Structure formats: C-alpha cells, structure tokens
Amino acid sequence: MADPQLLSSVRTLVGRQYGRVYAWDAVNAPMIRQWCEIMGVDNPLYTDAAYAADGPHGGLVAPPAMLQVWTMEGLHANNYPPGSTDQNPYEVLKLIEEYGYASVVAVNSELSFTRPVYLGERLYYTTRLESVGDEKTTGLGTGFFVTLVMSHFVEKPEGDEPVGELLFRVFKFRPASARTAAQAPIENEPAKAKRPLPGVSDDTRFFWEGCAEGKLLIQRCSACATLRHPPAPVCTHCHSFEWDSVQASGRGSLYSFVVMHYPEVAPFDHPNPIGLIELEEGVRLIAGLTGVQRDGLRIGQQLQVEFQTFDEQLALPLFRPVGE
C-alpha cells in the first residue's frame, strides 16, 4: 500500500506548471543540417533552400522531430540559457523516491505538432505535471506512472505561438524483487524472487528428474498398466505398489484454462496463462502455457510440451499451441 502521506503530497503537486526553459539558439540551418546528417534524414525541405522555397512552407523548416533539440541544455548538465527557470519539473519523482520507489523507467514519449518551426524562430517550453496514477504493480515492480507535458512555444511580439507538445511518461517504482519481501526494509536488498520449488517425494521424484532431462514422464502401474497423474505410491485401479514410468509424446489438448491477473506475485509474469492439459496418452496435468495469443486460447486446441529451466534449478514442462 502506498503511504497516505505520499499520496497526499503528490496530489498537491499534480497540475503544477513549471516555468520557461529557453533555447540557446534560434532555429538555424547548421544545426538542422547536422541533425539530418546524424539521423539519416535526407528530405530537402529541411536542408535545400532553393527546393524548400517552392515547397509547402515557402522556405526551410526544421524537422518536426527536432522539437526537443532546440531547448536542450547542451554538453553540460543543467546549463540552461539565462532567463530559464530554476524550478525542477521532476521534483515529484524525488518525492516518490523518498518513499522507497528507487527505480525509474521511461515508458512513453509522444510528440505532437501544432505547426512547422521556421529558421530564425526562438523556442521555449513550459512543463506541466499532468498526472500521477494510482499505485500499480507491473512486471517491473510497484509504483506510479507519472506524466509530464512540455508545451513548446515560439516567442512573438504579438503573442507567443504554440508549436508542439511532448508528453513524457515514466514509471517510478520499487522493483518487483524488493516488493516480495513484504515489509522488509528497503536497505536490506532482498534476493530476487524465485519460483517456488515443488515438494519432491519418493513417489514423484522420477517426474522432476524427467523434466530436468527434457522428458515428460507418466507413472504406470506395473501390474495393470494404468497410467496415472499426479503420481502416487499405489495404483488407484488395482492397488499394486509396483510402478514404472513411460515417456509421453508431449502432445496434448487444452482441457481447460485460466489466465491469472491478480494478485501479481513475483517472479511470475502477468497475465499468466495456465492450462489443464489432457495428454494424448489420456492423463491430465497442470502446466503454464507459452506462446499463446491474448484471447487465443480455446478448449480442445492442440499443444506440445517444451521444457524451461527457471532460476537455474527448476525445470518445468510448459505447453505451446501447435498447428493442427
């Protein structure tokens, strides 16, 4: 659960506008030419003045995707042109971090453009903290999606004109491996969560040893040849204690399935599709499904076993759909 104090502090920041960050230089042909060279852009509208004069804009324009470039700080960190704000639009991330959400990953960067930007124009942008989502858990961990919007303008005596926006979203989170340690203090970095190991008994060891060798083994009664899974010390049919095993073909069909969404428990991926598989030899077993499309599961579809080793210690049978 997120700390109520954190949620309250974050809420007061949402919607806040941060001051201007100015461009060092006006939009200019040398920077455009260098950017196009580096990015491999050969559109003459950006670099050939004669060609551009007859084009839709009546002259050279900057590539739209350069929008952010004009207002970058340059080689030295936090070296912004005079007049730029000293406010930190990322203060919310520092705030969240203080509550143990140490990691960050950028998840969206979306540019939208209002109009072309012309040679000689001078840009600045302002930042708005657009939103901070509810605490969410993803495969990475538990934390908050933080969305900032940078609105870019060109200065004009008659009123500044908007030229484009950058939506920038990050996920500020506590990594999944830390989360599973329940209330353990963050400074005691817990080990990465591993898949739980099965209890292995004299009645079932053959199965797991088979998995380690890439074989799907089914227990078979030595007296009456009845196959059984899960394995047991005695035959349910004739009560003989004698048994051996046979290797299954690994082909089967999907008898039933679920797709697990919640709770998200490390180290499993979510959604987590799980099948009840009826092997062609006639017995059923539970296993994870792999290579399945969302909404692509249907009872009766054909599957083939494959083996995957987790955490360098646990070989598990997984089933993948195959063509029919």
Next chain:
Amino acid sequence: MTNLSISGRAAIVGLGATEFSKNSGRTELRLALEATLEALRDAGIDPSEVEGFSSYSVDKVPEYEIARLLGCKDVKFFSQVPHGGGAACAPVMHAAMAVATGVAKVVVVYRAMNERSWYRFGSGSYGFASTPIFENVNYGWYMPHGFHTPAAWVGMFAQRYMHTYGATSEDFGRVAVAARDFAASNPKAFFHGKPITLQEHQASRWICEPLHLLDCCQESDGAVAMVITSAERARDLRQTPVTIKAGSQGITSGQQSMTSFYRDDITGLPEMGVVARELYRQSGLGPQDLQTAVIYDHFTPFVLPQLEEFGFVRRGEAKEFIREGHHARGGKLPINTHGGQLGEAYIHGMNGIAEAVRQVRGTAVNQVADVANVLVTAGTGVPTSGLILGTA
C-alpha cells in the same frame, strides 16, 4: 428401538456474531469470545454448562482457551474439522452427533478470523516448502507455475463448465447481482446499501479469467458462534428452536483439495452430491421441501453446480434457473438472503449458517415467507459438508 439418526435430535438454540469488517481492530480470541458469549446469552444458557466445542481449520483460536475463559469444567467433546470453508457445516453436524449420543449436553460451534486484516487466503504466497510432506508434494504440481490462488483453481473448473453447458460470465454475474441485492437491504452486510448491476459485474477487472473481481467474495474480519443442545431442552429455551434435520460431510472418488482436475468430468461437484444424498436421506426431505438455501459462494461459478447436485435443476441447467431469477429476491428458491459471502461477509461460511438459523426463526432481514426447511452448504472444490435446518 433406539433412534440412531441424528435427524431432529439436536437444535441450534443460540446465535451470536460480531460486526463484519475489513479490520476488526481486536484479536481473534476476543472476537470468538464476544460471539460465544452473545450466543450463550441468546440461548439463555450459562457458560459453565458448555461441555463441547467444535470449529474448523484454519481457526487459530483453540477451544481450550475459550473453555478457560468461559469457566467450563466438564468439556467432553471437541473437534476441529479440516478443509477450511468446506468444513463450515461440519461442526454443527459434529455437535449434533455429540448431543444425540449424550456425550455433551451443550456444544458451542464457532469461527473467528481476522482474515482481512491479519492474513489473506488469496495472496498467492503460502510458504509452501520443498520438504516431502503430502501438502508440499501435492501443491508442487501447481505452485511452481504460479497457479496458486483459490480463484485460479475455481476458474479452471468454471471454464470447463462454461464450455460444456454454455453458461456465461453473465450467468455468474447474475449470482453476484442477486447476492448484492440482498446485501443492500441487510444492515449487517459490508455491502449494505451498495447493490451492483450486471454491467458493473462485467466491467469489473479480471482476477483470473474467467473470473471477474465481482465473482469473488470479500475477505473479512469477524466471528460467528452458535449453541447446540438437545431438541428436548430446546423446547424450554427462550428462542424458537432451529432443528438440525440433517448433517453430512462429503468426499468422493478423485477427491483432492481445490484441485480435483483429474476426474473424468470436472463440471460437477460430486462430493456435494454425496452430501445432498445424505441430507435428503437423513431428513426424508427433497428439494421441493426447501424454501430457501444458503449456497456457499466464495466464487460465483460454483453456485451453479451446487444447485444441480441438490436437484433443484438438472445437470447443466442451473444457468436457465438463474437467468429466470429463481435464485434472487422473489424467486422460487431465494439463496443467500443475507447477501452471501459476496455481499455480507466472508466468515468462512459460518455467517451463512447464522442466516439459515434466522430464516427458520423468522427473524431474517430478508425473510422468506413460511420457511420450514433451509439448506446450507459449505465450501466447494474441497472436501465439503452441508446441513438442513428446520422448524421443530
């Protein structure tokens, strides 16, 4: 000739409960004592008279501590029935057996838990280890795949049931909507005043496909207790006696705990079929004799095959029964009139038995007219149990 049946030999004569919440703010022991003392007051029986106790796993309040705090001196019968919610009805059956055989004259049945605030059954983390005791070996087929929640285990049966009989997620939703409708008019229910629509059910997030959030019961803190004594004595006590007409537990072929996936057919609940046949045999009653029922609803999908196992409908036809609203307010067989575990609280089924007691007494908040007999079922997918309670 000696009457060897337990039918009609014992009665529930006292009922007590705490409030139901998400955080009781007090110990389970205290909750158990609050409910037990209220049940004894309700019955008009002095705590020192209690001679037996029964609860079920995983109740962590030991009967000896309750006995000590009550001041009991001659406790001759105690049991704790295994299999969690599947056991819910069994303590009443055990109490009736103890009373009918004269081992104990007064028995307290209780269930106390801070299942929401102290621990949660649906967490997916249960501390299973790799030592080869049966439980670890058995759950070893599931835990390594992350197949580790009751919702997931139930979902596996539900998906096959839907495929076989054409039941839909909306049919499951109709179970939830009816329960929440009853809860909405039950001031003791957590979801009092909060009905839901079928659209809201369908829009609720996935917990484990095919189960939406609103297919899953709540998790709750609270306690329920009741007092059982002989039918003879019940006639002289202050409350309308609620006769225990039948009680049974059930295990059948291919039985596992939540994971009976290896039976030829997994669309039924054959262990509940065992319970149904035994309840009808003991009581001499049939489905037509039951005016209302408390059908265990930890997850909506298992309500359907229970209606089938008890013969209210034919196999695979529960969906039609539910689409016609027979399970809902005003229907042919209103079920879970307290709001069920979906709407009132999840006290592991014991609050459902309490509702059956109130229906027989005629004091339920959503009272069904002319109740003579009520069916109560316990948790499904596990070794289970059931009761028929009725008027004397």
